[in-house]
Structures are given as C-alpha cells and as structure tokens.
Amino acid sequence: MSAYATIAFKPDRCNGCNECMSACAAVKGSAGQIDSRIQIVAANDSFELAMCRQCGDPKCVAVCPAAALAKNEGSGVISWDGGKCVNCLLCTVGCAYGGIVHNAAAGHVVKCDMCDAAVAGAPACVKACDQGALQFITSARIYNEVGDLEDLFVPGLSGCQGCNTELIMRHALRRVGPETVLATPPGCIPGMGAVGYNGLTGTKVPVFHPLLTNTASMLTGIKRHYKRQGREMTAMALAGDGGTSDVGFQSLSGAAERGEEILFICVDNEGYMNTGMQRSSCTPYGAWTSTTPVGERGQGKSQDAKNMPVLMMMHNCAYVATASTGFMEDLYAKLDHAIAASKHGFAYLHIYSPCTTGWRFPSQDNIEVARKAVETNFVMLWEFTPEAGLTLSRPLDQARPLTEYLKAQGKYRHLSAEQIVHIEASLAKNVAFIEKLAGPRKPATAQQAAVRA
Amino acid sequence: MNENRVDYLVAGASHAALSALAAIRMHDPAGSLAVLAREGHLPYSPTVLPYVVSGRSAPDRVALKPAEYFARNNIAFLAKHALQSIDACAKRVHFADGGTMAYGKLLLATGATPIIPPIPGLKEVKFHVLRTLDDAMALHAALPRTRAAVVLGAGLIGMHAAENLAKTGAAVTVVEMQPQVLPGYFDSEAAGIIASVFADNGVRLLLGHKVEKLANSAAGCTLTLADGSTLDADLLLVATGVAPVIDYLAGSGVATERGILVDTSMQSSVADIYAAGDVAQAQGFYDGRPLVGGILPDAVEQGRIAGMAMAGDPAAPAYPGSVPLNTYAFFGQQALSVGSQSAGEVVLQESSGREYLKIVMQDGRLTGIFGINRPFDAGIMWQLILRRTDLSAVREQFITEPQKTARQLMSKLWR
Numbered sequence: 001m002s003a004y005a006t007i008a009f010k011p012d013r014c015n016g017c018n019e020c021m022s023a024c025a026a027v028k029g030s031a032g033q034i035d036s037r038i039q040i041v042a043a044n045d046s047f048e049l050a051m052c053r054q055c056g057d058p059k060c061v062a063v064c065p066a067a068a069l070a071k072n073e074g075s076g077v078i079s080w081d082g083g084k085c086v087n088c089l090l091c092t093v094g095c096a097y098g099g100i101v102h103n104a105a106a107g108h109v110v111k112c113d114m115c116d117a118a119v120a121g122a123p124a125c126v127k128a129c130d131q132g133a134l135q136f137i138t139s140a141r142i143y144n145e146v147g148d149l150e151d152l153f154v155p156g157l158s159g160c161q162g163c164n165t166e167l168i169m170r171h172a173l174r175r176v177g178p179e180t181v182l183a184t185p186p187g188c189i190p191g192m193g194a195v196g197y198n199g200l201t202g203t204k205v206p207v208f209h210p211l212l213t214n215t216a217s218m219l220t221g222i223k224r225h226y227k228r229q230g231r232e233m234t235a236m237a238l239a240g241d242g243g244t245s246d247v248g249f250q251s252l253s254g255a256a257e258r259g260e261e262i263l264f265i266c267v268d269n270e271g272y273m274n275t276g277m278q279r280s281s282c283t284p285y286g287a288w289t290s291t292t293p294v295g296e297r298g299q300g301k302s303q304d305a306k307n308m309p310v311l312m313m314m315h316n317c318a319y320v321a322t323a324s325t326g327f328m329e330d331l332y333a334k335l336d337h338a339i340a341a342s343k344h345g346f347a348y349l350h351i352y353s354p355c356t357t358g359w360r361f362p363s364q365d366n367i368e369v370a371r372k373a374v375e376t377n378f379v380m381l382w383e384f385t386p387e388a389g390l391t392l393s394r395p396l397d398q399a400r401p402l403t404e405y406l407k408a409q410g411k412y413r414h415l416s417a418e419q420i421v422h423i424e425a426s427l428a429k430n431v432a433f434i435e436k437l438a439g440p441r442k443p444a445t446a447q448q449a450a451v452r453a
Numbered sequence: 454m455n456e457n458r459v460d461y462l463v464a465g466a467s468h469a470a471l472s473a474l475a476a477i478r479m480h481d482p483a484g485s486l487a488v489l490a491r492e493g494h495l496p497y498s499p500t501v502l503p504y505v506v507s508g509r510s511a512p513d514r515v516a517l518k519p520a521e522y523f524a525r526n527n528i529a530f531l532a533k534h535a536l537q538s539i540d541a542c543a544k545r546v547h548f549a550d551g552g553t554m555a556y557g558k559l560l561l562a563t564g565a566t567p568i569i570p571p572i573p574g575l576k577e578v579k580f581h582v583l584r585t586l587d588d589a590m591a592l593h594a595a596l597p598r599t600r601a602a603v604v605l606g607a608g609l610i611g612m613h614a615a616e617n618l619a620k621t622g623a624a625v626t627v628v629e630m631q632p633q634v635l636p637g638y639f640d641s642e643a644a645g646i647i648a649s650v651f652a653d654n655g656v657r658l659l660l661g662h663k664v665e666k667l668a669n670s671a672a673g674c675t676l677t678l679a680d681g682s683t684l685d686a687d688l689l690l691v692a693t694g695v696a697p698v699i700d701y702l703a704g705s706g707v708a709t710e711r712g713i714l715v716d717t718s719m720q721s722s723v724a725d726i727y728a729a730g731d732v733a734q735a736q737g738f739y740d741g742r743p744l745v746g747g748i749l750p751d752a753v754e755q756g757r758i759a760g761m762a763m764a765g766d767p768a769a770p771a772y773p774g775s776v777p778l779n780t781y782a783f784f785g786q787q788a789l790s791v792g793s794q795s796a797g798e799v800v801l802q803e804s805s806g807r808e809y810l811k812i813v814m815q816d817g818r819l820t821g822i823f824g825i826n827r828p829f830d831a832g833i834m835w836q837l838i839l840r841r842t843d844l845s846a847v848r849e850q851f852i853t854e855p856q857k858t859a860r861q862l863m864s865k866l867w868r
Contacts (some may be wrong), residue, residue, distance in 0.1 A: 041860045048864030050830070057479075059832075062472055062753045065498030066510055067517050084514060086504040089780035089787060089831070093750045097867070098830040098860045115526075269854055 002074025003140030005053065007038075007114070007123060011250060014047035014133035016039060023128035027115060035105060037112040038125045038134075039098065048099030048134075051110040054078055059094035060111075069100075076140075077114045085109070107368075126198025133400070137330050146332070149174045152204045159192040162363025164353040164370065165267050167325050169194065172265055175204065175335045180234045181222050182207040185215045185248060187240030191274040194238070212247040215239055217254035218264050234342060235260055240267040241282035243310045256315040257345045263342035265309065269355040277358040283321070285426060286419045289358070289409040299414060304426050309350040310433075313384045318345025321383035321393075324352045326371035330381060330393050337383065352379045355406040369408050376405040377429060380434050390437040394432065404429060458555040459529070460484035461763055462546065464536050464561030466496040468749055469730025469756035471517055471558050476760025478526050484764070487554070489536070489797065491563070492584050495520060499564070500749055503613035504591035507620065514592055516679035536701040539724045540824060557765040558725050561713060565695035565731040565747065570605070574667035578674035580689040583610050592844030595688055599623045603676060607634040607666065609781065611650055611692035612647075615656050618688070625656045626684055628676070632661040638779045638790040639823060642802070643809045646825050650784050650807065669741040687690050697732040697745060710734055712745040717771040719759035727763055729755035738839070739796040739820070746775040750835075773839050780831060791834045792821030812852060819843035822855060829856040833863045842866070 021036035022107045028037065039050040041215040054071075058078050061069045062403030068084035069091060071077075080100075086110055100111040122136040133253055152173040159166045165188050172181065182205055184190040192201040195209045210218045215237050225236035239248060244266040255262060271289050272278040279289040284305045288294050292301040313320045323331040334349060341347040354369040356362070361369055373379040374394065381393040406412040415423075461477050466488055478484060490496065495516035500725070509767045523530040532845040537547045545555045560671035567582040569575065581592050592614070602618045604611045619625045627634075633644035633740060634651070648658050663679040673687040697712035708714045710724035712734035719727045730752035734743045746752075752773070759771035779790040786807060797815030804810070804825075813821035819837050822829060837844070844851050844862075851858040 028862065041857055041859070041864065043861040043865070048861045048866070050864065057475070059750070059753065060466070062475075063750045064756075065468075065500035065517075065749065066515060084510065086501060086509055087782045089782055089789070090500070090749055092751075092789075093778050093780060093791070093831040093835060094734040095830070095832040096836045096863060098833055098856075098863065101830065102828065103830075107785075423536065 001018070002073065002076065003018075003143040004242065005110075005114070005136065005138040005140055005421065006055065006076075007051070007126060008135045008137050009049045009051075009309045010133050010135065011046050011048065013131045015131055016042050016047050017131070018038060019128040019130070020125035020134055021180075023124040024207075027124040028110070030105060035103060036111055036125075039351070040183070042351075046234065048383065052078065052095070052099030053097050054112075054114065059096075060091040060100050061094075063090045063094040065090060069318055075114070078111065080111060080114065091138060092359060110118060123248075128404075137382045142328055142332050146171075146174060150204070152180075154177060154193065154196075154202045154204075157445045160189070160355075160357045160363070162366045163188075163354070164325055164354040164366045165269065166192065168182060168265070168267050168351050168353055169326075171328075172251065173236075175203070175332065175401075176234050176236055176263065179232065180205045180236050181219075181226075183210050183215050183219050183222075183235075183237045184208075185210050185212050185237070185239050185243035185361050186274070187212075187243050187272075188269070188274040189238050201335070211265050212243045214251050215243060215248050216260070216262065216264060216287070217251040219264075220255050220258070220260045234339065235261065236263045236265065240272070240274070240280075241266060241270060241308070242272045242280045244268075245281045245306050245311075250287055253315065256312060256317050256348065259318065259345045261342055262339055263347045263349070265338075265349045266352060268308070269353045269358060270305070271355070271358055273358040275397055282308060284423070286412060286415050288360075288414065294414045298417065299419065300411070307430065308355065309348070312348040312350070312441055313390065314384050317348050317384075318342075319383070319385055320350075321348075321426055322350045322352070322379065322381055324374050324379055324381060326367055326374055327381065327394075331382040335382060341385070354409075358411070360413075361408055372400070372408055374404040376398045376402045377431050378402060378405050380431065382434060382438065388436070389439070392434070394437045395429050396435055399431075458485075459487045460557040461486045461560070462554060462556035462558070463488040463560045463562060464546070465500055465560075465564055465730065466490035466530075467564055467730065467752070468517070468545065468732075469564075469752040469759070470560065470562040471496055471690050472753045472756030473562065473729060473760030474526070474528060476757045476766070477764045478528070480761065480764040480766040483527075484557075485529075486527070487531055488523070488531065490532045493532050493536045495530075498715065499584055502507065502583050502589040503610065503617055504588065505586065506583065506592045506596070506614060507597075507617035508593060512586060513740075514607040515586070526574055526744060526797070528544060531786070533748065536561075536704065537741045538701055539705040539707070539725060539726070541705050541707065542547060544725065558726075559727065560756075560759050560763060561707075561721070561726065561728040561732055561795065562730045562752075562759075563701075564699040564733045565591055565745075565831060566698050567691065568694045568696050569691060570693050572664050573666060576669050578669050580674075580691050582691050584695065585798065592690070594624075595821070596621045599688040600649070601672070601686055602626070602690065603628060603684055604689040604690045604692055605657065605661065606692035606694065607631070607636075608692060608694060609635065609779070611690070612651070612691060612781075614690050616654075618690075619651075619654055619656050626659060626686075627651075627656060628659045628662050628664055628678070628684070630661070630663050634658065635779075636779070638777065638781070639788065640794055642804060643788070643811070643823060645783075645824055646809050647783065647786075647788060650786055652770075654784050684721070695731065695747065697734070698735065699732060703855070704833055710743065714743055715772075718760075719764040719772060720762065720770065727759040729759040733809070735772055736774050738776045739793050741774065746777070748778050749777065750778055751775050776835060776838055778831065786826055786829075788823075788825045789829065790821075790823045791831050791836050792819070792823075792824070794821055796820040800848075810855075812855065814844065814848075817843055817848060819844060819851075830859060830863075836863060836866075840866070 024036040060127035151378040338347040714727035797820035801812040810823040
C-alpha cells in the first residue's frame with residue numbers, strides 16, 4: 001500500500017477569508033464559493049471543514065452501485081467518472097465528511113480531485129491560503145521511496161522516550177546505505193547503543209567510537225584508505241553538538257579546510273545531553289542546563305550560541321546545510337545533496353534535534369517542538385554550496401511569534417521579560433544576517449515550495 | 454489452495470460480499486478465499502439496473518470489480534455457482550450442479566429475489582422483473598416496442614423503471630396498493646410531491662389500487678383492478694418487493710425469520726456461518742428488533758463487519774443497527790431520507806413547491822431527516838444518528854441550517 005500527498009487543514013490558522021473557496025470555484029469553472037469543493041464552515045469559536053479526505057478505504061467507492069468512483073492507486077485521489085455515474089447520490093450517504101455533494105449547477109455530484117497536483121505543484125486552495133491553514137503535505141513520497149530501504153540500526157536502542165536523535169540516525173543511515181563506515185564520538189548516539197554491547201555493534205555497518213576530539217581526523221584516514229584501495233564508500237560521522245562545535249571543532253575544521261570527502265552530520269540537541277545535560281557552545285542564551293542552572297543568581301546560560309553551520313559555511317565546504325526532523329522532505333533532499341557532495345568534498349549537515357529529556361517537554365511533542373523552532377525562525381533552514389552561495393529553504397518573512405517556541409519547553413520556563421527581549425533581539429540579528437547572505441529573494445524552487453508547506 | 458476447501462467462502466457477489474472480501478484481505482492476506490456468483494457476470498449492483506434499462510449504463514461497464522481484482526488479491530471468483538444446501542456439521546456446501554466445497558468460515562450474502570404476488574392470471578401472462586443484469590437487458594431490449602407499460606409497485610425499483618419507461622415515450626401507469634409512492638422512506642406529504650413530479654411528466658399513478666386479475670391480450674396483457682376498471686399493457690413489470698434468498702438453508706440449522714438472523718458480529722445461529730446484506734435480518738438501530746433492511750450502504754457496513762469478524766480482526770466493531778437510508782433522484786430532483794419517520798418528535802416539517810424538509814428528534818438527538826431538493830449531507834446525518842450526538846446546544850441552529858450545523862459538528866467530532 002502506498003502513502004499519498006494530502007491536504008492538511010489547521011483550523012487554528014484559518015481566518016475565514018474563504019480565498020480557498022474562491023480559488024477552487026475559479027479553477028473548477030464554477031460561479032461562486034457555493035460551488036467550491038472545499039467548504040470552510042464558520043462556527044461560533046472556530047472554522048470547520050467539509051471536504052473530501054481521499055480516504056484510504058473509501059466508503060463512497062464501496063457504496064457506488066455504478067463503479068463511477070475509484071481510488072487511484074498511483075495518486076491516492078478518488079476519481080469520479082461522469083460516464084458511469086447514474087446520479088443516485090448514494091456516495092453522499094457513504095461520506096461522513098461532507099466531501100462529495102450534489103451540485104445543482106453541475107447536475108451531478110462533485111468532489112475534490114486535488115487539482116492534479118503533480119502538474120499544478122499544489123492544489124489551488126492551498127496556493128490561495130496565505131495563512132498556512134491549508135497545507136499540501138507531500139512527505140508520503142519519503143515513505144514510498146525510502147520505506148523499503150533497510151534500517152541499518154538495530155531494532156532496540158536505549159534512547160529516551162520520544163528521542164529525536166534516534167529518528168535522525170535511522171533515517172540518515174538508511175538513506176546513506178550499507179556501503180558506509182560510521183563514526184560516532186561520545187554522546188547520545190553511541191550512548192544509546194549505536195556502538196553496541198557485548199562485542200556486537202548496534203549498526204549493520206562498520207561503526208567506531210573515536211574520541212570527542214578526533215572524529216574528523218579518523219574518518220579522514222579511513223576515507224583515504226578506501227580511496228587508495230579504489231573502493232566506493234561513504235565516510236560518515238554522526239556527532240553531537242559538543243563533539244562538533246566544542247572539543248571536536250579543531251579536527252573538524254581541519255578536515256573541512258582540506259576538503260576531505262566526508263559526510264559529517266551534527267545532531268544538535270544544544271548541549272551534552274548524554275552525560276547529564278551540561279551546556280555546550282550550541283546551547284542558546286537563557287536555556288537551563290545542569291551547568292547553567294536557574295536559582296538566586298543564575299538564570300540559565302548567559303551567552304548566545306555559536307552559529308556552527310555558518311562557521312562551517314565560512315570554510316567554503318562543498319556542501320553545508322541546516323535541517324530539521326519537523327521538515328522531513330527538506331531533510332531528505334539535503335541528505336541526498338550532502339551524500340552527493342561528500343563524493344568530491346566535505347559535506348556538513350547540521351540537524352536540529354529537540355531533546356525531550358534535556359529541554360523538558362513531553363515526549364510526544366518532539367516533532368511539534370522541532371516544527372515550532374523552524375516556524376518561529378529560531379532555526380533557519382538553508383543550504384550552501386560554493387557555486388550558489390546560501391539559499392533559503394524556507395522564507396523567513398512569515399515567522400510565528402517566538403514565544404510559541406519558548407513556551408513549548410521547560411528549559412525556558414524561568415525566562416524574564418528582559419531575557420526574552422534579549423533572545424528576540426539576537427534572533428532578529430541572526431535572521432538579518434542570514435537574509436543578507438541569501439541576497440534578494442529568488443523565485444521559489446519546487447523544494448522550497450514543499451518546505452513552505 | 455485445495456480445490457475443495459477454502460478458509461473463507463463468500464456466497465454472493467454484490468456489495469456485502471465485496472465489502473467482506475476487502476475486510477478479510479485487509480487482515481489476512483494469505484488465507485484461501487473463494488467467492489460464488491450465481492450468474493455469469495462479474496459483480497454488479499442491483500441498484501444500477503434501472504440505469505441499464507434506460508441505457509444510461511452499458512451492461513459491460515457496470516462491474517464493481519474487474520476480473521483482475523480477484524487475481525491480484527488471490528481470490529477465486531467462481532461464476533455460475535449457486536448454493537443448493539449447507540451441511541453445517543461437516544462445514545461443507547453443495548452446489549446446484551452436484552459439486553461441493555468445504556469452508557472454514559462461510560458468509561451468506563446471497564441477496565434477495567423479486568416477490569411475485571399471488572394475483573390470478575399473473576403466471577399465465579408475460580411479465581418482467583428487475584433484479585438481475587439479464588432482467589435489465591431484457592427490459593432494455595423491450596423498450597423500443599413498448600407503447601403502454603404497466604408497473605406493479607411504487608417502490609424504488611418500480612418508480613425508477615416507470616421514469617425510464619416514460620422517458621422513452623411510452624405511456625406508463627404505476628399501480629400501487631398503498632395510498633402513496635415509496636412507502637417506508639417518505640411520508641405522505643413528501644410522497645405527494647414526488648408523485649406530482651411523476652404526474653407532471655406524464656406518468657399515471659394509480660395509488661391505493663389493487664390488481665384483481667390478469668389475462669393475455671393481443672398486445673400483451675389486460676389487468677383488471679379491484680374497482681372493475683381495466684388496463685392494457687404491452688409491457689408489464691412486477692416490482693412489488695423482494696425477499697431474501699434463503700431456499701438453500703433447509704436442514705442447515707441456520708435460524709431464519711424473513712431473512713437469516715444474525716448477531717452484532719453478523720454471525721448466524723450456527724458457528725462460522727455469517728450473513729450480510731439483503732439476505733440478513735440484523736437488529737434495527739432504533740428498537741433492536743431484527744429486520745431485513747435492503748439498504749445498500751448498510752450492506753457494505755454489514756459485509757465489512759462480517760469480513761472482519763470472520764478473519765478474526767480484533768478491530769471488528771459491533772454492528773450498530775440498521776438505520777433506514779435512501780437517496781432518490783427522479784426527473785432531475787433529489788430526495789434524501791435518513792433515519793426513522795416515527796422514532797421521535799417532528800421538530801420541523803415544511804414544504805413549498807418541490808421543496809420539502811422534515812426533521813425528527815428525540816431527547817435532543819437526531820433520529821431522522823428527510824428532504825426533497827433541500828441539500829444536506831446524508832452521510833454526516835447518518836453518523837449523527839448512529840453516534841446519538843447530543844444536539845441540545847445547537848438545536849435551533851440545526852433546525853434552521855441543518856447542513857451547515859451538521860458539518861460544523863462533524864468536523865469538530867473528527868478532530
């Protein structure tokens with residue numbers, strides 16, 4: 001069974017402008033909003049939706065006596081065949097979403113056909129929504145393409161409940177594939193079992209455990225060895241932000257400057273979470289850690305975080321990018337770019353990884369926190385190559401209020417108004433800096449359009 | 454698959470059966486599975502037949518599943534296999550041609566067949582019925598030479614056929630014993646609106662009339678009504694209702710009343726034998742009394758529950774009970790009937806011209822909604838009834854704007 005692209009509705013972002021309905025009516029050649037196949041229904045306290053959900057096991061199809069409705073196994077869209085329909089209206093009994101209705105003007109039932117989104121990029125209603133209330137979710141592509149690839153980590157790992165890093169490990173290694181030698185310096189990644197127990201590894205590829213200081217140096221030697229042998233492989237590091245930006249920085253900087261053919265992934269959970277949640281140079285201002293405690297005098301970390309991905313960009317690496325598990329399509333595209341770049345130069349991928357234990361939020365909220373980080377611009381998604389410079393993966397001009405992100409985590413619970421002002425000011429500076437590097441806005445690429453959703 | 458034994462045997466090949474096949478395969482991709490079709494056609498819906506009669510649906514384009522579907526899902530589709538008897542102890546069925554097949558679980562979805570009323574002379578004259586694809590093709594072939602058609606019965610099949618016969622230019626008369634058309638789905642006021650549309654389109658409706666006898670005539674047949682008047686017809690369609698096909702159950706031990714009695718998992722009185730669709734007599738939603746529904750969306754639901762139960766799917770729900778449901782499009786008009794006319798208090802009944810709306814509620818909950826040319830989402834209303842959703846807080850709004858209010862409620866309930 002395949003997964004499919006879908007239209008998602010976020011009622012809390014809908015402002016009832018009904019532009020989606022106008023757009024649908026226009027593209028379907030009908031007169032007004034009443035003929036739109038998406039219907040926003042204003043209730044007292046919310047906006048509600050009546051629209052086809054393109055069900056996986058659609059009852060409208062099952063009750064159609066004329067075989068006029070069918071689920072397209074390629075696109076997932078439930079299609080309507082006017083040549084077969086007998087206007088019996090039974091489909092309207094099958095649908096509990098108000099998604100297929102008789103249209104008096106058309107003289108037959110009508111339903112959403114997703115606008116043949118493969119051609120149009122996104123359905124007309126989604127394009128018309130400037131509030132982000134309608135989103136075209138195309139991440140099903142990942143499931144379909146990657147779902148059959150082998151998971152190269154062992155099934156059982158001792159990560160914390162809801163750990164984002166485990167997701168990154170599994171997705172990244174699955175994509176890179178079995179012809180890989182993996183380095184995991186001290187941190188959560190070996191700590192949760194990647195290097196194994198009792199003489200067995202936790203991965204299905206060769207894995208080793210360098211010191212915090214020498215990850216990039218050891219990978220350099222391994223890659224050069226295989227290269228001399230004439231063997232194609234990926235030398236890959238999965239390192240925490242400590243092993244990247246603090247103790248590991250010297251060897252990393254050297255390897256990047258030499259243009260070693262390495263794929264270095266920094267899993268940034270903003271601290272030394274494996275050893276008890278100590279601060280690192282990637283810990284943001286104001287954040288609680290065990291070494292930046294909150295008490296009579298201390299109010300969390302008193303310095304701003306080091307902008308690690310920008311530092312790597314300044315090495316003029318073959319590829320540098322930031323990514324988030326809240327935006328998997330973007331992450332996968334960047335993994336592809338990074339793997340390709342690591343065949344001819346140094347590729348650095350900085351993935352933000354909210355830490356349910358160290359950042360103090362409920363374990364089921366991990367992806368939500370990751371998403372909010374990006375949506376508030378606290379984390380900016382971009383990529384860099386020496387040829388194209390820095391390009392934004394997602395526009396920075398529609399940020400949601402930063403407090404939405406801060407309030408989602410316990411590590412910021414103590415923040416004073418002054419501290420929030422400080423964080424907002426630093427963020428504004430960072431955003432302005434990245435925007436300047438990105439230059440004037442270029443037309444959105446398909447990838448950007450997808451990430452915006 | 455052993456030729457003579459399957460894990461799952463499904464007798465019948467329409468909506469309930471197909472829905473069960475899908476549910477079984479969802480949970481058990483490997484178990485051997487065979488489906489028996491009485492006729493030689495691929496599965497089709499009896500509901501589409503009036504449109505085959507009119508020519509709107511081509512007989513070769515009404516198949517609900519292509520042959521390839523059965524091959525792909527490893528389902529043996531056995532055409533022209535009708536059940537003769539069931540040996541429930543040996544878990545084996547016997548076919549009309551003498552063959553047998555053993556089963557692990559058996560679903561009876563054998564549907565219904567037309568009732569031929571005991572009217573003197575009926576058996577001596579030529580008449581049509583409309584339950585199979587062959588019936589529909591025969592009726593379609595007879596249309597061009599039909600000048601004067603008589604339809605016995607003003608139920609859905611009779612009314613659909615009458616409309617299509619009228620559209621070919623024939624003079625059409627419908628004779629119905631009850632004083633209104635579509636009894637059971639619409640009250641007399643709504644039925645009156647429907648009848649007036651038929652009258653405006655030249656269909657003669659003789660309601661509250663009984664046929665006393667029939668005799669052959671030069672053109673076809675002559676009907677004599679109870680009041681002594683006569684009708685001449687060159688085409689006679691008998692559409693006076695259907696009855697479940699259960700003749701093969703003699704000696705099986707499966708308990709029946711009008712249809713096969715089933716519990717809320719669609720299992721009959723005999724273990725491992727299930728029934729769904731028009732042949733089943735399952736509990737009604739409002740009073741729990743078992744009834745033969747004959748409702749297409751209900752057949753799909755029953756088939757799904759039976760299939761899940763047969764495959765041992767732990768997610769199999771209990772059957773919530775049959776709610777009367779109907780959609781009826783006629784001469785470009787739309788009539789919808791969801792729920793019970795009588796299980797509650799009429800909180801709204803209004804009509805003007807060809808529009809009609811009636812809402813029935815009990816204890817602040819919807820029990821029925823009926824409309825002609827008044828849009829509402831029948832599927833959402835069905836859910837609100839099944840869930841017994843409390844509408845007290847939005848009662849006035851619901852009565853004023855049923856479609857909008859129901860959409861709001863349902864959208865919130867899904868979240």
